[in-house]
Every structure is written in C-alpha cells, then in structure tokens.
Amino acid sequence: MVTDLGIELPRGMKLSNPVIAASGTFGFGSEYARFVDIGALGGVSVKGVSPKPWLGNPPPRVWETPMGLLNSIGLQNPGVETFIEKDLPLLRSHPTKIIVNIIGHTVEEYRQVAERLTNQDGVHALEVNISCPNIKEGGMMFGQDPDQAFAVTRAVRDATDLPLLVKLSPNVTSPVIIAQAVEAAGADVISAINTVLGLAIDIGLRRPALGGMTGGLSGPAIKPLALRIVYEIAQQVKIPIIGMGGIQNAEDVVEFLMAGASAVMVGTITFQYPDRMNQIIRELPDVLQSCGFASLREVVGVALPQSQKSNVQRAGVI
Amino acid sequence: MEEGKRLTCPVVARTQAAEGHVELILQSRALARAVPGQFAHILTPGVLRRPISFSRIESENDLIGLLFQVVGSGTRWLAERSIGNELDVLGPLGNGFPAPDPMKPWAAVGGGVGVPPLFAAVQKWSHLTGDRPEIIIGARTAGWVVMENDFKELGIEPIVTTDDGSKGQKGNVADPLSLWLDNHNEAQVYACGPIPMLQAVRRLSAGRATTYLALEQRMGCGIGACLACVVPTVGDFGLSYRRVCTDGPVFRGEEMMW
Numbered sequence A: 001m002v003t004d005l006g007i008e009l010p011r012g013m014k015l016s017n018p019v020i021a022a023s024g025t026f027g028f029g030s031e032y033a034r035f036v037d038i039g040a041l042g043g044v045s046v047k048g049v050s051p052k053p054w055l056g057n058p059p060p061r062v063w064e065t066p067m068g069l070l071n072s073i074g075l076q077n078p079g080v081e082t083f084i085e086k087d088l089p090l091l092r093s094h095p096t097k098i099i100v101n102i103i104g105h106t107v108e109e110y111r112q113v114a115e116r117l118t119n120q121d122g123v124h125a126l127e128v129n130i131s132c133p134n135i136k137e138g139g140m141m142f143g144q145d146p147d148q149a150f151a152v153t154r155a156v157r158d159a160t161d162l163p164l165l166v167k168l169s170p171n172v173t174s175p176v177i178i179a180q181a182v183e184a185a186g187a188d189v190i191s192a193i194n195t196v197l198g199l200a201i202d203i204g205l206r207r208p209a210l211g212g213m214t215g216g217l218s219g220p221a222i223k224p225l226a227l228r229i230v231y232e233i234a235q236q237v238k239i240p241i242i243g244m245g246g247i248q249n250a251e252d253v254v255e256f257l258m259a260g261a262s263a264v265m266v267g268t269i270t271f272q273y274p275d276r277m278n279q280i281i282r283e284l285p286d287v288l289q290s291c292g293f294a295s296l297r298e299v300v301g302v303a304l305p306q307s308q309k310s311n312v313q314r315a316g317v318i
Numbered sequence B: 001m002e003e004g005k006r007l008t009c010p011v012v013a014r015t016q017a018a019e020g021h022v023e024l025i026l027q028s029r030a031l032a033r034a035v036p037g038q039f040a041h042i043l044t045p046g047v048l049r050r051p052i053s054f055s056r057i058e059s060e061n062d063l064i065g066l067l068f069q070v071v072g073s074g075t076r077w078l079a080e081r082s083i084g085n086e087l088d089v090l091g092p093l094g095n096g097f098p099a100p101d102p103m104k105p106w107a108a109v110g111g112g113v114g115v116p117p118l119f120a121a122v123q124k125w126s127h128l129t130g131d132r133p134e135i136i137i138g139a140r141t142a143g144w145v146v147m148e149n150d151f152k153e154l155g156i157e158p159i160v161t162t163d164d165g166s167k168g169q170k171g172n173v174a175d176p177l178s179l180w181l182d183n184h185n186e187a188q189v190y191a192c193g194p195i196p197m198l199q200a201v202r203r204l205s206a207g208r209a210t211t212y213l214a215l216e217q218r219m220g221c222g223i224g225a226c227l228a229c230v231v232p233t234v235g236d237f238g239l240s241y242r243r244v245c246t247d248g249p250v251f252r253g254e255e256m257m258w
C-alpha cells in the first residue's frame, strides 16, 4: 500500500502530495475554504499576479463547450501589493504550499513582481505564466518564442531564489523547444499546459461568444493534448514537470505521472466539484496500488520509451 | 448573510410554471435561510454548474423554489427532474436584496425569468411597507408570464405587460413603471430581467428612486474565485469589473457602467 504521497521538488520544496490547485481556477485560495480542505492539498497556485492591477477582458468571459470550457478572463487581478496585504495572509493560514503565478507585459514587470514576492512570508514558489502578450515586442506571447521565454525566465531567476516554475503554453509548434529554453534559463520545474487557444461563436448575436473574442480551452477536452505535450517534454528536459489539463480523477493523475509528470495541477473540474482534489488525494493510493505500484517514485515516467525512464525518475520524487 | 455550502437537496414538487418554464421545489433547511436575490449553483451534466435564483423561500417549512425557462442542455436536464430526485447545489450564494425601507413606496419590476427573485422578495417583505408594493411583470408573450397567480395569492394584483400584447398591456414594463414613478416620490425599485430592461429601469428611476438590480452573467465557480461572471461597474478609477456571484447579483443602479 502506498502510504506516502509526499514529493520533493528542487530547492527543497516538499509537497505532502502531488495534487495542486491550478492557477486561475482557485482564486487566492480562501474563496474555496468552506468547500475544500485546503490544508490537505499538495499546493495552491494562485491567480496570476502583476505589479499593478489589471482590468481584465470584457464579459462574457466563459463559454461551455463539449467536455471543455473556453475562458477569456484576461488576467484580471488586484496587483501584487493588494495580494500581499489582503489575500496572502488568508491563504497562508492553511498548511499547504503556496505557489504564486506571476504575469507581466514586459520582462521588467515579471522581474518586479518576482522580486516583490521573494521573502514574503508564506510564498513558497513562483510560477511564471509566459502566456502574456509582450507589449514591447508587438503583443506576441512570451511563451511562443524561445528567446523571449528564455529572457523572462532568466530575469525572474536572477530576481529570486524561490523555486521557479515556468508554465508553458500549448499554442506553439514545439513546446519542447520552449521547455528547453526555460530549463537553460534556470527554471526549476516546468508546468504544462496552460489553456489551448480557441473560439466560439454566439450564433444569435453573430459574433464571437466571448468578450475577449478568442479564449483558452480547458477541461477534459484538452487532456490528450496535455498528456502528449508532457510526454514529449519529459523526454527532452531534466527538470521535473507538473502536468495538467482536464484532470477529473485519480486515474487521470496516474496517466500524467506515467507520462513523466512528478506532480499535477487540477483546474476546471473544481468548478463542478469543489472538493474533487481532496477526493483524488484520498483515492490515489488505491489507484496506484491497483496498478501495482508501491510508491509514487515508481510510477513517474513508466509510460515513456525504455531509454528515457531512468532520466525522468530522478526528477524530484522522494 | 448565510454562508453557502455544498448541499444535496431532494426535489419535493415540480410544476409546469408556464410554457417551457418549470418550477422545482427543493427541501433544504440551509437554502431556506436564503435572502431573496441570492442563488443556487446547481450541478448539471455539463462542465459548469447552472445558477438559478430562488423563486420562493419558505423558512417555516424548509422549502425553496427554482423557477426556470428551458433554454439549453442544463435547464432541459433540470426540467426532467422529478419528485424524489436529488440536486447537488452550492448555496445560498451571493448578496440578495436589502429589506425594503418600510417608509418608502416600493415597486418590483421583473422581466421574463427575472420575476422569480422578485416574487421571493415580495413574499418575504410585502407586509413591511405601508402600501403594498407595485408589481410590474413583463414577458415576451402570454404563455411566458410567470408567477402572476402567486402574487395574486399574496393579495397583490400585478400589472402584466407582453411584447406582443397577447396579455395585459402591450409593450414593456417601462411605461407602467414610468407612470408609477410620476406618482411616487423617494421610491425604491427592485428589478430583475434582461439588460435592456434594467437599463430602462435605471434611466427612468435616476434622481427619483433608489434602484436595486439583480444581474445575470455567465459563471464559472459561482463563489468569487475565477472572475468569470463580471459586469462593468463604476470604480474609483473608472471602469471596474465586479463579480455577479459575490459582489452581486444585486447591485445598485448607479453602480453600473452601462
């Protein structure tokens, strides 16, 4: 029986289990406190935070699709100062690991927000969301170009000694090239994937359904895509991966682990079932057991090609 | 206000409220503590829950109503529930209407499925104000007028308008509201319905009445975490997007930026 679900990520970041709330779907954590045992989660990645408040996109901001959800929230957030003052104190009262997702429109903004969050009581790691438009470079997303992804990661790396996650966009021809760039720039962990660019049309209004026109697709519809990307990256980088995209249950978590992820994040399903992450954590030992594993370490990367397995298994799991 | 919880609530009655409209009555002590204007976020087979307001709140026997129009997959599934089925609900959620000021004239204006939360408010508070509240309910067509008889059972005769004139006055709720406002000073107007109707209510009431508008928006979490359900409001520095699920659903008219 697997009794210890604990994992250790680089820079001594220990999680009690590999299930983390995904950024943007769990607010700043405390909103869910009455529905979820937050302390039992491996970690919480909070809503993206920028140096100054961001307004976000016009509504509607969500649209249901078959087995998926399109969103164009537009990264509305109150800015890092309000986060530190109001939201962080509420969240850090829960015994879980707090990962702050950070966003910016320029390399300098990413650096600023990283610096501000370093040495804040309760901030255990930063997750760099590189799916933001770079306003200096004509609005192309940082995460779509290896040089820009490198530049942002390096700037944040130089600004903090916190464990650094970099969250990749699937909206590129080769996520592996971006993954290699951020690894070279000093990322400790890769989070994959962010949402998949999509569109819905409101046929009554004869226009795109979302106020932001296009949106990011999440939920079960993207799970195969996310698994494929994790599986590809796991074969080409040495740092651990946190996998996500459409996870609904403990079996899905095992799929991501087998594809080479050391931990997972869970997002959209929480809207339907706020306590599903707690349930997954409770059920994971049994599912691992029934698949014939005695520890978490054994399962990570088992589905990878033979030559790649040992490479991935050193990646962080105790 | 009551903190929302995740609840399992049995359906104890189901009625065909109008053409294509169903009302389910659920038994739940926690939901029956709701304030009118609050809502339930209900699990249906889709990827998102569906928000529905309380159409009646009967705290003495732990019953609440959900009255909805069948417009898509979620409401179709809900309409197929029958007595004994259970619903998985987050609720009660959001900020409801304030109790009306007993010293001021009160009107409640509902359009379509905006009527149910107003009925809940009138059911709870109509004894407070000296005069009975003025009720104006509008619908596209006669078959879609909801809760008229419920108001009558409270002893209040609602003014009914239909766009096609098939019942009551032809036109929308704006004309009777305008007339009422002409004859009542320092009034309070509660409204729920489509955005153009709410905009008209706000415009007509400006400078004459305090307005409380119950808004709808497409939601994700329903509890304030995802920032999906925002509406444009007047902030300290201009436009500010605020959440219907936790900052609303009820806003004061002057807070809206439209």
Ligand SMILES: Cc1cc2nc3c(=O)[nH]c(=O)nc-3n(C[C@H](O)[C@H](O)[C@H](O)COP(=O)(O)OP(=O)(O)OC[C@H]3O[C@@H](n4cnc5c(N)ncnc54)[C@H](O)[C@@H]3O)c2cc1C
Pocket (backbone or CB within 6 Å): A063, A064, B039, B048, B049, B050, B051, B052, B053, B054, B066, B067, B068, B069, B070, B071, B072, B073, B074, B075, B076, B113, B116, B117, B215, B216, B217, B218, B219, B244, B249
């Ligand atoms: C606070 C609040 C209270 C509401 N109260 C009532 C009520 O008392 N009676 C009633 O009939 N309706 C009410 N609505 C509208 C109701 O939520 C929608 O009609 C319903 O969600 C439609 O779901 P569907 O699956 O049938 O339609 P679909 O169009 O298939 O739904 C697709 C998605 O869009 C969302 N959606 C569609 N229309 C609306 C809408 N008007 N508002 C918000 N989300 C929408 C759905 O929730 C779902 O996520 C309320 C909405 C809100 C926000």
Ligand SMILES: Cc1cc2nc3c(=O)[nH]c(=O)nc-3n(C[C@H](O)[C@H](O)[C@H](O)COP(=O)(O)O)c2cc1C
Pocket (backbone or CB within 6 Å): A022, A023, A024, A025, A047, A048, A069, A071, A073, A075, A101, A129, A167, A193, A194, A195, A217, A218, A219, A220, A222, A244, A245, A246, A247, A265, A266, A267, A268, A269, B220, B226, B228
């Ligand atoms: C409403 C919503 C908001 C999101 N906001 C963010 C965000 O601020 N930063 C980020 O890195 N990812 C954000 N994401 C992406 C999720 O963290 C996650 O990568 C994605 O949804 C896939 O996981 P899921 O299918 O389990 O939801 C958001 C997703 C949703 C649905």
Ligand code: FES
Pocket (backbone or CB within 6 Å): B218, B219, B220, B221, B222, B223, B224, B225, B226, B227, B228, B229, B230, B243, B244, B245, B246
């Ligand atoms: S629906 Fe998530 S914040 Fe309102």
